Amino acid sequence: MNKVDEEIVEGILKRDLNSFNKFIECYGIMIHNVVTSILNKSHESQSIEECVDDILMCIWRNMDCFSKERGSLKCWIIVISKNKALDYKKKLKKIMNSVDIDNVKLNSLVDIEQDYLKEENRKSIIELLNNLSIKDKEIFIKRYMNDWSIEKISKDMGLTSIAVYNRLSRGRKKLKKVLSVGKEG
Template identity: 35%
Template sequence: MKVNEQNVISQLKKRNPKALDYIVDQYGGLIYSIVSKTLLEFKGSGRVEECINDVLLAIWDNIYKFNKTNSFKSWIAAISKYKAIDYRRRLIRELHNEDLMTLDNPSEIGKEDLTSNPVLEKETRAELIQLLSNLNQEDQEIFIRRYFEEESTGEIAAHVGMNRAAVNNRLSRGRKKLKSIVFGEVNK
C-alpha cells in the first residue's frame, strides 16, 4: 500500500515500515533542522544523526499518543525539539563529568564550555517559557522558580504561601500537562 499524508498515521499504527520512510521523506528536513539547530555544538560528531534516529523511534513508538486536534507536523516538530533538548542536556552533563586530567591540553579548559553560549541558552529558555504559557500564572511562577531559578520546594512554598506538598502536587500536575501537550496525549 502506498503511504501518503492521509494514511501515514494509520500506517504507522499498523507498523508499516514504509510509513517511516514517508516520514523521513516528508519531514526529514524539518527534523534535521530542529535537531541540528539545537545540537549546533555537536555537529559532525554523529550526535545529530543519533538524535534524529531517536526522534524517528519516538514517533514510531508513540504514534498511538498522537492527538488529531494537533497538526501532525507540529507533533513531529515538538518531539524533535524536546528529544534534541534532552540530548543536549545529557551531552553537556557528560562533558562536565569528564575527568579534566584526561584532557590533552589543560590550558584549553573553558574555551568550549557549551553552557556559556548565551544565544543558545536564551533560545532554549524562550522556547521553554513559551511552553509554560500553557499553565496558569501561579503554576508558571512555581515552574520558573523551581526549574529556572533552582529554588527548593520549601523556598517556593514560603514565597507563594503554600505548603511543600501543594507545590510538589502543582509541579507534578504541570509536568503531566506539559508532557501531554508535547507528546499529544489526551488529558485524563
C-alpha cells in the same frame, strides 16, 4: 490534517514500513533541521544523526499518542524533535562537564602526588646530608639544591674554589659510604 498525513499516521499505527518510509521522506529533513539548530556546537554535531534516529524510533513507537484534535502532525513532530534534541544537549553537556571534572581531579591528584614525592625526596636528602658536617651540608645544599656555582659558594663562605671542590668530593664519598651501609643493613 491532510490526506497524506492521515495515510502516514494510519500506516505507522499498523506498523507498515512503507508508510514510515513515506513519513521519513516528508518529515526527515525537518526533523534533521530542528535537531541541527539545537545541537550546533562542534562536540554535539556528531550526535545529530543518533538523535534523529532516536526521534524516528520514538515516533514509530508512539504514533498512537498523536491526536489530530490537539494539533497538526507537523507541530507534534517539531515538539518531539525539539524535546529530544534538548535532552541530548543536556546529556552531552553533563558528559563534557564530568570529563572536565575528571581531568581536573586527575590532574590535581597527579600534582598532589608529585608534590608529596618531592617533599619526601627533600626530607630524605636532608636526612642524608645530616651525616655531613654543618659546613659541608651547607655547601651541598647551596651546590646541589640551590644550584649555586662553585665561585659563588667560595665567595659566600670565604673559601677557595679548590676547598669547595675538596669538601664536595669528600662529602660525596662519605654519602656513598652511608648509602652502601644503608643498603646492607
